[in-house]
Amino acid sequence: MIDLPYAHVDTLTPRARDLIRSVVHREFPGEPVRLFSGESPLPPAELLDSVPNAEAFVVAALKRMSGKTPKFDDDILFLDIETHGSELRWDMPREQFIRLCQYAWGEGPVQTTTSLVEFLDLIKRARLVVAHNGHAFDFSVLCGDFALDLAAQKRLFDTWVFAEVNLPAPYSYTNRYGRRLKSDSPESARRWFSLDNLAFQFGISGKLGDITELARRFNPKGTPKDELDYGLIPVDDPDFLAYAEQDIVVLRELLRSMWSFKEPDKYDWRSQFTAAIDAQMTRNGVRVDVPLAEKFIADQERVKSETMDMLVREYDFPTGSKMPWRTNAGKDAIMRILAKGGITPRSMGSKWPKTKTGNPSLSGDALVELTAGTELESLGQTLAVIQGQRTLAQQALECLHTDGKVHPDIDALQRSGRRSVTSPGLTTWGSRTPEGVRQKSYFIPDDGMVMFGADLSNSDQRAVAFMSGDKEYAKRFEPGVDGHELTGRMVFGDDYDTDPHHYRQLAKILSHAYSYGASAGKLSNSSGQPIEVTQHFVNKMHAGYPDMVRWQNRVRQEGESGWVTNAWGRRMPVDIDRSFTQAPALVGQSSTTEILYDGLIRLYYRNREMMNMVLFPVHDELIVQAPKDDWKRYMNDLLESMHQVIRGIDIYMEHGTPGNNWAEAGH
Numbered sequence: 001m002i003d004l005p006y007a008h009v010d011t012l013t014p015r016a017r018d019l020i021r022s023v024v025h026r027e028f029p030g031e032p033v034r035l036f037s038g039e040s041p042l043p044p045a046e047l048l049d050s051v052p053n054a055e056a057f058v059v060a061a062l063k064r065m066s067g068k069t070p071k072f073d074d075d076i077l078f079l080d081i082e083t084h085g086s087e088l089r090w091d092m093p094r095e096q097f098i099r100l101c102q103y104a105w106g107e108g109p110v111q112t113t114t115s116l117v118e119f120l121d122l123i124k125r126a127r128l129v130v131a132h133n134g135h136a137f138d139f140s141v142l143c144g145d146f147a148l149d150l151a152a153q154k155r156l157f158d159t160w161v162f163a164e165v166n167l168p169a170p171y172s173y174t175n176r177y178g179r180r181l182k183s184d185s186p187e188s189a190r191r192w193f194s195l196d197n198l199a200f201q202f203g204i205s206g207k208l209g210d211i212t213e214l215a216r217r218f219n220p221k222g223t224p225k226d227e228l229d230y231g232l233i234p235v236d237d238p239d240f241l242a243y244a245e246q247d248i249v250v251l252r253e254l255l256r257s258m259w260s261f262k263e264p265d266k267y268d269w270r271s272q273f274t275a276a277i278d279a280q281m282t283r284n285g286v287r288v289d290v291p292l293a294e295k296f297i298a299d300q301e302r303v304k305s306e307t308m309d310m311l312v313r314e315y316d317f318p319t320g321s322k323m324p325w326r327t328n329a330g331k332d333a334i335m336r337i338l339a340k341g342g343i344t345p346r347s348m349g350s351k352w353p354k355t356k357t358g359n360p361s362l363s364g365d366a367l368v369e370l371t372a373g374t375e376l377e378s379l380g381q382t383l384a385v386i387q388g389q390r391t392l393a394q395q396a397l398e399c400l401h402t403d404g405k406v407h408p409d410i411d412a413l414q415r416s417g418r419r420s421v422t423s424p425g426l427t428t429w430g431s432r433t434p435e436g437v438r439q440k441s442y443f444i445p446d447d448g449m450v451m452f453g454a455d456l457s458n459s460d461q462r463a464v465a466f467m468s469g470d471k472e473y474a475k476r477f478e479p480g481v482d483g484h485e486l487t488g489r490m491v492f493g494d495d496y497d498t499d500p501h502h503y504r505q506l507a508k509i510l511s512h513a514y515s516y517g518a519s520a521g522k523l524s525n526s527s528g529q530p531i532e533v534t535q536h537f538v539n540k541m542h543a544g545y546p547d548m549v550r551w552q553n554r555v556r557q558e559g560e561s562g563w564v565t566n567a568w569g570r571r572m573p574v575d576i577d578r579s580f581t582q583a584p585a586l587v588g589q590s591s592t593t594e595i596l597y598d599g600l601i602r603l604y605y606r607n608r609e610m611m612n613m614v615l616f617p618v619h620d621e622l623i624v625q626a627p628k629d630d631w632k633r634y635m636n637d638l639l640e641s642m643h644q645v646i647r648g649i650d651i652y653m654e655h656g657t658p659g660n661n662w663a664e665a666g667h
Helices: 014-027 045-050 055-066 116-125 134-143 146-152 159-166 186-192 195-202 211-218 238-261 266-284 290-315 328-340 345-351 364-371 377-386 392-398 434-442 459-468 471-477 483-498 500-514 520-527 531-544 546-559 576-606 608-612 631-642
Strands: 002-006 033-037 076-083 098-105 111-113 128-131 156-158 172-174 180-182 286-288 409-411 420-422 449-456 563-565 571-573 614-618 621-627 644-646 649-651 653-655
Touching (some): 002 014, 014 045, 014 055, 045 055, 045 172, 055 238, 076 116, 076 134, 076 238, 098 116, 111 238, 116 134, 128 134, 134 156, 146 156, 156 266, 159 266, 180 186, 186 195, 195 238, 266 409, 266 576, 266 614, 290 328, 290 392, 328 377, 345 520, 377 434, 420 614, 449 576, 449 631, 459 546, 459 576, 459 649, 471 483, 471 649, 483 531, 500 520, 500 531, 520 531, 546 563, 576 631, 576 644, 621 631, 631 653
Parallel strands (some): 002 033, 076 128
Antiparallel strands (some): 409 420, 449 621, 449 653, 644 649
16 A cells, blocks of 8 residues: 555645556556645645646656655766856856856765866766756856757756756746746746746755845845846855855756656757757857947937827827827827728737737737738837837847847747747847848848858748648649649639739748648638638648648647657647647647757758857748858758758758848848
8 A cells, every 4th residue: 555645635636636646556556545634745736737747746756755766976967156147148258257166976065166177177077967057058158169069979968958848837837935927928938947946846945045135235235136246245155155055956856856757868868959059059149230220229219209290290199198108099099000001900800919908909019010011010110119119229239248249048948849039039020021121230240251041941831741741732842843832723723823923822821820720710810811711721721631631630639638749759738628729730830940950950060160150040040150251161061951851851941142131141
């Protein structure tokens, strides 16, 4: 008989109870299980009911209870560093930026040193180096570009990256302090992956004290939180040393819990390497033409003033308050402006962002989103600036460092593994209008370099083709075939020749979402097309590509289990009630990301030097720089690395001509 104490056992839901029992029976086969009320390391029912892969937390707790957790060899180095504010890492010499290094070998005691030379020697001696958020910070700061080579040798392990793959963020959870938090965006998911939160969720001890409160003791009284200088904390302060040493204790126990439920597999090691590639791109950074960016800001201020005059003159826009856009008269004026461009709540349907109360939003973000790619795009951006939103050029300059570059953070925070690029958010620099492209012109290559963009060709739909095995659908990607024309003629028949451009564009727009199983209603909402048109499209696609439909249904059925797995081995949680569209979308989107990183991995082994020239990803596009007098050779290395054939489907990149800035480098 296995007797398991569980706090508040009477509150367990059937789902949580079944989960505990199934894990216990697997770990202790043949033994009956009895749950009774009592103190227990088992996770609370709320966690078991709401968190993807909740089973992992149960397994880790049982392993701790039974003494079956892994022990670490003496050649595994756990490390952490205390530094000045993280935003200063590009602006200070490494020796000055790093203030204290703490570490432990295997199960050994925690030690500290202020000698960077000594610490780097320890890293060279280690078989495996472990840190939390290591690729994005610790490994990158300590080892620079050599971190990429260590990752290729499987000598770096980041518990944050392991959690991204195996412990994806739930939509909501309770933290150590009893606060209910949401993870409804990549940025908010960061809190879930923090060292202290993951430790709490596993039921192990967390951080000791608050580094912010410690910094306040040594900063002038009243210093705002975002202006605190952590470099003022003495490195020999007992509380500071205790805080630093505890981080190693937590890190070691976190890895012990993680490896209790799963030893790293091939995909986990791949993820460690791709995270190191992301960190390399962050280190590379992108130069900014500061005078040009400042000119954009000045021009925007002029346009802002002219727009306000126009709003008052032509739309009776109110001026008697600090935030006139929030008044009824202001909202009415903005709605009338949008309506002149055909943008109304009725025409946009569910695409119109909503406020918390469910009304159509007129926030700056909403106006930018609503007008993107339309003739009102520039006006939408100006209205957002009037409301206080920073211009793109302002964002670029705010993220600028003393080396003349921005160093964007690149993270795999989305469940599909698709990358998020922030600080600045370079994926928000548009390309669908002349003004959107023009805004990219202040991002420039290094001296002696040119910049170019390379984009995977129809990667989402090619992925669907090789995953579904639909031979008819695969014909879209045969040499010389225009896939959108092929679909357009199949769907619209003789009508296609009456307006080839219109019907080809329509087929292109609808095909992308349909590949992931979007219904006629969803296609209508997303495209603005009448439901009769989208239903006709869906019917024809169903009839023309039956194997693709069968693939969609297989993935949906898999998603009803709560998970889907792509061909590379990434396992992704699915909301069961949204499996119809979410499951195929997750598999498709993740496959595109995997294809991109397949190529980057091959590029590392083909031309290591070029990894210092890949600047950042924009979905399935890469922005790259190369020597001006030899760019063709580097371009060829990139294209050759990206090319592969998967189940008969050709995967390759298209590229444009090199340019002197990002605007000229479009593919």
